[in-house]
Amino acid sequence: MDIQGDNESQNEDMEIRMRERQGYITVIVPVYNVEKYLDRCMESILAQTYTKLEIILVDDGAADSSGAICDSYAQKDERVQVIHKENGGLSSARNAALDIAQGEYIGFVDSDDYISVDMFEKLYQACVQYESEIAICCHYTERGDRLLIEEPIVDESIQYTGVEALELLIRDQGIRNYAWDKLYKASLFQSIRYPDGRNYEDIATTYLLFYRAKRICSIPRYLYYYQIREGSISSHVEDTKWLDNCYQIIVSQTERYHFMKEHKEERLADLCLAQLVPYLYEYIRLGLRLHTSLHRTEVLTLLNKEWENIQNNSFLSAKDRRLYKIYTAAPIVVQSYQRTKEAVKKVQDCRYKLKNALGEAGILSVDRFDFQLAKGKERRIIFFELPCFDNLGDHAIAYAQKKYMEALTAQRPEYQLYTIDGWDTVEAVIQLTKEIGKKDVIVCQGGGNMGSLYEFAEAFRQKLLKAFVDNRIIIFPQTIYFSQDEQGERTKRKMVKVYNKCKRLTICARDAVSAQTMQSMFTADIESVNDIVAYLSGRIPVQTQRKGIVLCLRSDLESALTTVEKKALRQACTEKASDVRITDTCLGRDIDRQDREAMLMKKWSVFAGAQLVVTDRLHGMIFSLIMGTPCIVLGNNHHKVKATYATFKDCKYLQYAENVREAVQMIAAWKPDEIPVTPYNTEEYYKKLEQLVIMQ
Incomplete structure (x- = not known):
């Protein structure tokens, strides 16, 4: 027997398969009772500008027509294949596809969601450009007819080592556990699968993939549309359901903690424990409130076993360390603590009101500030x-x-x-x-x-x-x-x-x-x-290198735009410029006063780097004005934006659109070479203000 020859032949076959897989992305779509949404999802995948796709639809025992819809797409497009299986849940469906996936990269799309046409092109380019094994994009959340950005705003690409990204993932800050906003090197999934029958399955899996990856990157592109719908796993749950979900999170986070301990990643293990402990307390508290002892012993055993690690954990607050003694005590102690906490809050509210009243009456003396006039000051x-x-x-x-x-x-x-x-x-x-x-x-x-x-x-x-x-x-x-x-x-x-x-x-x-x-x-x-x-116009340095369009739309109570209207604006921008960046002037995270100037300069550089800004934010308009960037502005749900625009209407590079249709027309008519030489001069506006301040 020619063993050497057989081995050489096998190696050659493997190399051929590897070359055939190169650059291919396997897109995995678990499907269960989503006949209402599946067409939208599939059309967005088939329309991808990146065409080297293997698309695996997993019909997870759907009781509606979802399975038949899957088959119809397999007949339309040879890139689509369908797995029909008994219902086993989201993890089981993903795993079934992972077992047969042939792509060099893996991506996931939930079947009630949909994606931007360039999602996989942008993520693949990021993996190649930054030599990363995982690339992460941003996402919209769709709630009814509102299209929202609910995560902190991202304005720049960031490169991480696997450990750096893993720490953010564990903290749940900046990087989430979601499977669907990422593109993964397929080799990361070797021997890694999602846990069957568990909600929040991403928590149990994503950290393992991050731990294997040497490089991870995130890009400031909003490419995934995540829909919150009634009946979905992520929609609002009542206390009894949340208790079960809380336990499942505890199981996944406990696994993550033990994994870090076993791999001697002590700092990451402490961080995992610090994230786990509040869920353990919450489970005990809610279980007592709902009068159930289910899993209580298991949770208490874990707390008692980790007592020393909890007390020495620098990531836990002193309060959380002290709470250990309360939540591991008898149920009556926990219940008394909850009642006391509610009473203390009422007392604190009363103390705050009393402090204000005494201060206003001149009874309470607080001298923290130096209001003394310096020599020569009047x-x-x-x-x-x-x-x-x-x-x-x-x-x-x-x-x-x-x-x-x-x-x-x-x-x-x-x-x-x-x-x-x-x-x-x-x-x-x-x-x-x-x-x-x-x-x-x-x-x-x-x-x-x-x-x-x-x-x-x-x-x-x-x-x-x-x-x-x-x-x-x-x-x-x-x-x-x-x-x-x-x-x-x-x-x-x-x-x-x-x-x-x-x-x-x-x-x-x-x-x-x-x-x-x-x-x-x-x-x-x-x-x-x-x-x-x-x-500030003319007082902030403005960069001269400009590219593409910045779309800055609000997601709060003052927003007047529906999902359809926001997508129409984005589509108009995409048709006009190859580079469209999504941003907002609300960052989704509080900014410390000492960081104010640095954060403003970063945001202003985004506006200064654009050839055009399209916004419904009042300060999106004014940031454009002070940066000398052409801007098309729409109104909000009251007079604020339109009336403020009127005070700058002689600024030639600001345009007001009465509605989305008019804004789309303005975007189509915009000429990229029409960039003002200098920002608008506002010097005359504030001479009156000076007189008001210094008036005797």
């Missing part, structure tokens, strides 16, 4: 910021207003500027009421939060107005809006009562509609002044 200007969260528009207002005030006071040596963080408002007001002089000026942050839509911001502002009724107060450019209901009327009545007690109040309206509303409500001086962020 009067204070105290700029109170509002608390800012994830909205870069709000951060840009605070940043621009501070820059403006610094420039103004630099020219007026008699003034001394103090800037108060929004979260320090209460304590600063308490102290300042004892130290403020008659000539001192209070300046409130501008924005689009006056009225009933953002009561949180309104509460902070009214605290200032109540405390300093005798001082000169200037509210920087604002939009005012009230909902057409009892809440709106109630807020309006309260505002009239508070605002009209101020003796020297000036309110700057950033649009004509707001100015008219303010004049009808308040006795204060009302002045029209443009949004303060436009003050």
